Amino acid sequence: MPQIKRLLVEGPNDKYFFEELLRKHSLEKIITTSPAKELGGNFNSKQGAINLLPNIVNNLVDGSIEKLGIVIDSDTVENGGGVTLTLRQITAKIEAFGYTNEPVKSKHGGYLFKHNDGLPTIGAWIMPNNKDEGSIESWVSQIVSPAQIPWHTHACKIVTQLHTPLFPPIRKQKAEIATWLAWQEIPGKGLDYTITGSMLDESAQLYINLLGWIKEVFL
Amino acid sequence: MHLKSLCIKNFRALQDFSVEKLGHVNLIVGKNNSGKSSVLEALRIYAGAANPNLIEEIAAGHDERYRLTESEWESDSDELPFENFFFGRRFPDNDDTYISIGEGEGDNLWIKHQYTKVIEEEEADSNGETIVRKRSAIVEKEKVFKSEEYFDSQNLTVIKNNQRIYTINIDNLGPRARRLFGDFNDLMPCSYIPTQFISMDELAEIWDDVQFSSHGDFVKEGLKIVSDDFENLAFVNNKNDYPRQIGTRKIGSQSSVRTAKAKIKGLSKAVPLNSMGDGLLRTLQLLLKIYPARGGFLLIDEFENGLHYSIQEKIWGYIFDLAKEFNIQVFATTHSWDCIESFSKVAKEKNDVDGILFRVGKSVRTSDNGKVIATVFDEDQLFNITQSDVEVR
Numbered sequence: 001m002p003q004i005k006r007l008l009v010e011g012p013n014d015k016y017f018f019e020e021l022l023r024k025h026s027l028e029k030i031i032t033t034s035p036a037k038e039l040g041g042n043f044n045s046k047q048g049a050i051n052l053l054p055n056i057v058n059n060l061v062d063g064s065i066e067k068l069g070i071v072i073d074s075d076t077v078e079n080g081g082g083v084t085l086t087l088r089q090i091t092a093k094i095e096a097f098g099y100t101n102e103p104v105k106s107k108h109g110g111y112l113f114k115h116n117d118g119l120p121t122i123g124a125w126i127m128p129n130n131k132d133e134g135s136i137e138s139w140v141s142q143i144v145s146p147a148q149i150p151w152h153t154h155a156c157k158i159v160t161q162l163h164t165p166l167f168p169p170i171r172k173q174k175a176e177i178a179t180w181l182a183w184q185e186i187p188g189k190g191l192d193y194t195i196t197g198s199m200l201d202e203s204a205q206l207y208i209n210l211l212g213w214i215k216e217v218f219l
Numbered sequence: 220m221h222l223k224s225l226c227i228k229n230f231r232a233l234q235d236f237s238v239e240k241l242g243h244v245n246l247i248v249g250k251n252n253s254g255k256s257s258v259l260e261a262l263r264i265y266a267g268a269a270n271p272n273l274i275e276e277i278a279a280g281h282d283e284r285y286r287l288t289e290s291e292w293e294s295d296s297d298e299l300p301f302e303n304f305f306f307g308r309r310f311p312d313n314d315d316t317y318i319s320i321g322e323g324e325g326d327n328l329w330i331k332h333q334y335t336k337v338i339e340e341e342e343a344d345s346n347g348e349t350i351v352r353k354r355s356a357i358v359e360k361e362k363v364f365k366s367e368e369y370f371d372s373q374n375l376t377v378i379k380n381n382q383r384i385y386t387i388n389i390d391n392l393g394p395r396a397r398r399l400f401g402d403f404n405d406l407m408p409c410s411y412i413p414t415q416f417i418s419m420d421e422l423a424e425i426w427d428d429v430q431f432s433s434h435g436d437f438v439k440e441g442l443k444i445v446s447d448d449f450e451n452l453a454f455v456n457n458k459n460d461y462p463r464q465i466g467t468r469k470i471g472s473q474s475s476v477r478t479a480k481a482k483i484k485g486l487s488k489a490v491p492l493n494s495m496g497d498g499l500l501r502t503l504q505l506l507l508k509i510y511p512a513r514g515g516f517l518l519i520d521e522f523e524n525g526l527h528y529s530i531q532e533k534i535w536g537y538i539f540d541l542a543k544e545f546n547i548q549v550f551a552t553t554h555s556w557d558c559i560e561s562f563s564k565v566a567k568e569k570n571d572v573d574g575i576l577f578r579v580g581k582s583v584r585t586s587d588n589g590k591v592i593a594t595v596f597d598e599d600q601l602f603n604i605t606q607s608d609v610e611v612r
Binding site: 040041042055058059060061062063064098117118119120 | 578580581582583584585586587592594600603
């Protein structure tokens, strides 16, 4: 039985997105993408994924899984997120297993938690770019393909012009992406459609970096 | 007595193996050759206080040496009896390393390999005359290896609760000289169900002994639970006189002298138990072995053997109930995901009986140097995990 290389994500939409991204680069058979709940976690969320880390790292100790990476949103500092705090939360969950080193920045962006006693390096990518506040939708917004820019820009404009939006300000970017996706050839698909519908600029640095980080962690 | 935790040292591949928390019913998973079966074996040895018959049986079961012939002894044989029991398949080269099985603290069973020599001591008898007494003394291993000190015998000394129970000479020829010290009657009930099927004739023999006892009633009740139609059981002479073997392959239980027949509801004649669908024979085997395990251990190697998926949940349920009723601590190994699922479902349902799963595997930590370790999953973790896709096995 081949050993499992696990990419932990926040929820099913992120899972479908990463599965398509990995498929595009022929990595989908090597890396298994899972949200927390699929692995016995209680919630599909950023916190659900972080809380599940000890259980998964336990499986690294006897080699039942071979590699582990986590992709979660930075969110906002105001709401208890931000890159620094997110990294600190991850450290708190894995240091008992000997991951006591400060995370180091990968050359592709993304963070690496190295182990001193033989366990594999754990990767963490904090959306969108391991620096700014935001989410996976922020990452997508920054690398819209040139052909799609007019639609995306217009969607953002419409969302901004809403008189009384029902979503809280923190979800504005999600609303923009959802609106943009609603206007595609097949309307109303999930985030994974940005990959299958070739809506992203694959030559954008941010795209190249995420892919580079994935390869660094898992291959 | 139940073990709350388990610590095994220097036994087979288990150099320093511990499970911090055991349940009432324990399922052991792991890849082939991970050491699962060694855990069961260690528990057998613990329960049987390493009595010579048991360890000879275990060694023989692995085609390992448990006696030396004269020529082997003279040729300075490269494998000594019971050597394979020890980590690294050789006797330790110091006196501080020995097999230890138990909870880790207190009540452990130790098996020590020792060198001895006969020494003569002069002492005065009651008349004041000098007499020479011979006694066996331990020769420190360090002296044997460093200063090549002479020894004339080797033995295994079994110690439980700091009390010496057996000395088993390993280089004696012929009938084994065993010394039993004091009155040791602290053997735990323990039933072991091996991977391979127990033969019909063996089952028949057990049934002969128990059929009119409460054990017999217990077995019949159990078979009724698994098969609604079941009414009664008998072992009869196997009258089939056509060849019992095709080439080198034995066919069914027709190689046995006797065979199990069942009386089932609505039928006036008995039918072969083997023809009554999956699992009834394995169930019979389990039931015959569960009863003698009362108050002790039930050890099942490869639980799923001969049990179709559809029946496993029922059998687990029954085993959980019996474990409680008869105060039996159960340890079973498995390879099968179905078995893990049915176990976890039952463990979750039976709130009053603790189910624990532990995985046996090699540590990846550099400092552990390939040490075999246990990863424990309790009922809740396991239930969540079996609801999803996971790497428990």
